[in-house]
Amino acid sequence: MAKAPVLTPRADDFPRWYQDLITKAELADNGPVRGTMVIRPYGYGLWERMQQDMDARIKETGTQNAYFPLLIPQSYLSREADHVEGFAPELAVVTHGGGKELEEPAVVRPTSEMIINASFSKWVQSYRDLPLLINQWGNVVRWELRPRLFLRTTEFLWQEGHTAHATYEEARDFAARIQHQVYADFMRNTLAMDVVLGRKTAKERFAGAINTLTLEGMMGDGKALQLGTSHELGQNFAKAFNTRFLSKEGEQELVWQTSWGSTTRMIGALVMMHGDDDGLRVPPRLAAVQAVVLAVKGDDTVLAKVREMGDRLKAVGVRVQVDDRTDLPFGRRVVDWELKGVPVRIEVGPRDLEDGTAMLARRIPGSKEPVAIDSLAGLLPAVLEDDQALLLRQSRERRESRTAEVSTVEEAVEAAASGGWARIPWAALGAEGEAELAEHAVTVRCLVAEDGSVPESEDAPGNVAVVARAY
């Protein structure tokens, strides 16, 4: 007899499966103010691991962390025309502080270009102060009418980088370096996520940018999700804040800037890219707990053995947790570890011990087989790396098998409607075709060059548009 499913199956109702998984794996809850979320310890643990890894990569580029105020004078927002137009509908506004109405309302930051540029214009005096490379970890608020946990929330956590450079080329190269070395590399190698790196069309650009680089991932239902973005801001914000430097040649020049961000949305992507009908599958390199050693029963010999095994696995560098909660039913604990997506379970019962074996259950391939206990410490590091590679391969294969090469808007719409992506020559689509797609809730996720690289311009010959429905 088949057991009752713990989650709504993905094939029945993907959005409900997503919500079920987030609740049952204890990743997050809704907060009381519409669109806000409570990130529970298990979900926050994923974010902490992401932060550590990304923070090290960001620092390797020479970028330093700093912190800028949450509250921004409302008037600042209007200094850059495109920026205010982009963000005005999403703002949360503080009108009262300390029991009084404020002379000037303050907005809760939806992003920090404006407040950071107010500092940059003071800090940058000479070419010696450049490049100025700053990152901030924090929270932002964008009022969300159709919230969904992790994907679109009124408040979310992120890192936002902001840099100023002496030349256009330096700024352009730095934005690309972040997109490749920090974001794409992290998502592929740590999160085991297949992502397509491309440039946004003019319509899809960040408000105030002259170019936006993006990473797009295909979720389990074939929709796209935008992950990290990196923007060339040109001199738009420098003009708005008069951020100038004295060049080597003795001229006062405007700086060239970038900004780039990645958010708690990556947790939602992790769920929708790697999750299955039993729950989450956490990539081993990300997992705070890579292997759990479970005592099947509360037998003294078993308990002693699982603790000893835990120590041995720790000694070879595996992040391990011992589950000796034998007052809880074994089956319930297994379901919980499957929901939480811990890559490896090692189950130890009295009968296994007699044989010197344990059951090795691998969450990612979904395999289960007895192995000699003494071989585990030697085996596990390679098992975890194999599973890491398998996750990435599965996500790449999904994208490849569900991406259609098309040549008309109609075909592109059809591909998107049937749960996939389409690739169409940008020359055949153009801004007009892009507008037609929008009528069917299909968007150009990004443009890529013929050889798969990032196009140097929107109009470079051979550009291909990757189009899809998106979260």
Next chain:
Amino acid sequence: MAKAPVLTPRADDFPRWYQDLITKAELADNGPVRGTMVIRPYGYGLWERMQQDMDARIKETGTQNAYFPLLIPQSYLSREADHVEGFAPELAVVTHGGGKELEEPAVVRPTSEMIINASFSKWVQSYRDLPLLINQWGNVVRWELRPRLFLRTTEFLWQEGHTAHATYEEARDFAARIQHQVYADFMRNTLAMDVVLGRKTAKERFAGAINTLTLEGMMGDGKALQLGTSHELGQNFAKAFNTRFLSKEGEQELVWQTSWGSTTRMIGALVMMHGDDDGLRVPPRLAAVQAVVLAVKGDDTVLAKVREMGDRLKAVGVRVQVDDRTDLPFGRRVVDWELKGVPVRIEVGPRDLEDGTAMLARRIPGSKEPVAIDSLAGLLPAVLEDDQALLLRQSRERRESRTAEVSTVEEAVEAAASGGWARIPWAALGAEGEAELAEHAVTVRCLVAEDGSVPESEDAPGNVAVVARAY
């Protein structure tokens, strides 16, 4: 000829010295909304090191990190009478979101008791769910009329712990464990700060608590600064949110709670406790850069040598930075490293190299002497530990020498007015004396027992009140 002072001397104008130091050491700037601050990379680096150290200590107690929303429905605040009364005058209120007036305004969290209890009341069902030990790193907003960078800012960064327990005793012991093992130990051993651990009087308690433990430090001008606090909340918030659990005996019972926090104010304390007329002095265990190796001149031999020395010091575990910016005047670089308080400077010039020596300048004792280059790697770890110990000793000696034992309110006021603390028997002072002190802007910082431990109650015989002016 004496060089012109870089900072206003402390003896001339302590508050101005503080502001000068923060600006010139590039710790922080004022933000555009009154009372907000920009934490610059060097200041934020201190915070990151504090966070890492504290986070590890917090996790050692079994506490897990999580994240709760910034925005709290205004009605939540009024559920606990003392709490709302304490925080109402400091609230920032969001009245508009997404272009519309909100049906119910939201407050920007001044602290998260209310929003966290809304979750706790859902998460806690049975005694098996207890203790529930949660910590959050984040920002809070308390409208500040007389702001001062790091000490009182409208927005600040902090960690706030929130726990729920089955019994009064467990909650009381956990609050004490945090205060001793996490806060006091961190401040003494990592920050090299002498702190007095005691309990607050009823008047000075956290809004909604039944007991508040505090750590008080004496600043360079003899005033007190409250550092970490840990609160026993009793069942006040459990009642407000009906947070109950099914006990082992099958009864529905209210949980017992604690909350505890420490903030970016610790950076201000670091400045005012360890700073001198040349700038900050960073305790070696905290310092991201413990030693800087300076090339006096841009001579090839010198440059090669300082890089080699940097590598050798790194190899013995010293956090070292090489300063080879020989296009900047040497004297200016020295002043900058002194301002920033890097514990050790090793200055290498062409003449030193001929002798095989370098100049070892120790910021904390203020000494400077030539040493054999080959001895440095062996010497430095012990030098740094000595300087760490010296800082703690200096701060303890300051407190001891500037604390008077008194027996009347008049003497206590006089001691505080002349830049020091006073100790007075609580039996001689009492709530009435406390009110008298307040007229002179003097407060009871905490009560300590006769033997220096934390009193079990406010009225325990032999309690001594530590009184002072405070930031």
